[in-house]
Amino acid sequence: MTKLDCSVINCTYNSDNSCKRNDIKVEGNEAHMASETNCSSFAPKGCGCGASNMSECAKKDTDVSCSATSCIYNEAKKCSANHIGIAGTDAGNSSDTLCRSFVCQ
Numbered sequence: 845m846t847k848l849d850c851s852v853i854n855c856t857y858n859s860d861n862s863c864k865r866n867d868i869k870v871e872g873n874e875a876h877m878a879s880e881t882n883c884s885s886f887a888p889k890g891c892g893c894g895a896s897n898m899s900e901c902a903k904k905d906t907d908v909s910c911s912a913t914s915c916i917y918n919e920a921k922k923c924s925a926n927h928i929g930i931a932g933t934d935a936g937n938s939s940d941t942l943c944r945s946f947v948c949q
């Protein structure tokens with residue numbers, strides 16, 4: 845479980861620069877830099893997306909699945925970092941987001 849800061853303020857799950865989802869999925873097959881990753885759990889505000897994976901409190905640990913196996917924090921497609929940051933100000937879709945904590949092995 846990972847502490848998650850998120851600056852994607854136009855995502856429906858974002859609250860006070862944190863994420864209200866209980867789990868997220870980061871994509872980054874064959875990524876060699878942070879810009880080649882993205883948060884596939886992004887959903888634009890106003891999409892009416894379900895609340896089933898949401899918590900009342902955004903300031904909590906989050907289960908992060910991740911396909912960026914070239915990252916030093918990736919362990920069997922789970923993120924092992926204590927704290928990560930997801931970025932993407934003005935994101936319109938998931939490809940506009942990235943994991944800025946990605947470190948290539």
Ligand code: SF4
Binds near residue numbers: 870919945
């Ligand atoms: S820090 Fe690395 S393993 Fe963790 S979510 Fe970001 S890219 Fe994936």
